[in-house]
Amino acid sequence: MKLGIITPHYYPLMRGNAVTVRRIEKNLANAGVEVAVYSLDAMTAEEIGSEVDAARPELIHAFHGHSGGRVAYRLKEQYGIPYVITLTGTDIYEAIIDHRREETFRALNGAAGLVVFHESVRDRLLNHLSQLEANTVVIPQGVELPEEPCRRAREFPFSSDSFSFLLPAGLRPVKNVLFPLGPLAALHDQYPRIRLILAGPVLDPAYAAQVMDSLEGYPFAHYLGGIGHDEMGCLYNKAEVVLNTSIFEGGMANSILEALAYGKAVLAADIEGNRSLIADGKTGFLYQNERQFLQKAEQLVCRPDMRAAFGAAGRTLARERFAPEKEIAGYLQLYQGVLRQR
Known part of the structure; x- marks a missing residue:
């Protein structure tokens, strides 16, 4: 053919x-x-x-x-x-x-x-x-996982005493990457080890400029720029929780599929595309507003057993269905x- x-x-x-x-x-x-x-x-x-x-x-x-x-x-x-x-x-x-x-x-x-x-x-x-x-x-x-070695590990802002939320998303309005800054700032006041790691290419320069300006007010948040797919495995492995804050997705976000396959806990916007992968409270958490995001993010920070359970369920789901x-x-x-x- x-x-x-x-x-x-x-x-x-x-x-x-x-x-x-x-x-x-x-x-x-x-x-x-x-x-x-x-x-x-x-x-x-x-x-x-x-x-x-x-x-x-x-x-x-x-x-x-x-x-x-x-x-x-x-x-x-x-x-x-x-x-x-x-x-x-x-x-x-x-x-x-x-x-x-x-x-x-x-x-x-x-x-x-x-x-x-x-x-x-x-x-x-x-x-x-x-x-x-x-x-x-x-x-x-x-879903296939990048197997390349993590060549840039030292460039990434992870440390053994931090707790990292990873948001893999290109910078354009539909990805809504500014959403977690407010609730995570409130959580950071209680848990200073929290970090937000944003990784993705600039797809909308005007929106990216807005994101860069906003990040200056949140020192716990770091933008890594566009990361090649062969390096993303390094980020997934080092993060504790993977976020998806999109306004919509086309059915299944690669980033969520990869997070599940890596056995990572996921906290995602409660939208059609994300509901196709995340069963709330089973393979991760879904949120509808800032209050829910904050509440569920705090549970993930405080409960390693919950993160492990979500990760195991997600890995099984990725292996069996995707x-x-x-x-x-x-x-x-x-x-x-x-x-x-x-």
């Missing part, structure tokens, strides 16, 4: 889309699929079209209903190549309702198959486009079904 993947992001390996695409690319290749990746952060749509014309894959797999989907739609119109789309987050929560709505709808309607990470995302999609039910499948994200082999089997089944219908 010859497959072309169109992704919004592939370089550098820091963003969720890049992590997802590279994992799927590698595991498809291991399964015998001939894969070519075309990334919109390195090529224009026209350049991608030229390369696809030369390579003539049997199928296109686009990521993001608007960014990758609209390019795949044009390629189908030009060359007759069928395509599938994986919905990744901002497409289903933003592009499907804002100025990109018409192009997004066109791309989704033209796809031979649509993939969502969780049933909640499928339901949200079908609220807009109920006719796509038969074409939509749920394929949960897989193995990369299951993810790839789902995609191969989808591809083969599409190609049989040609």
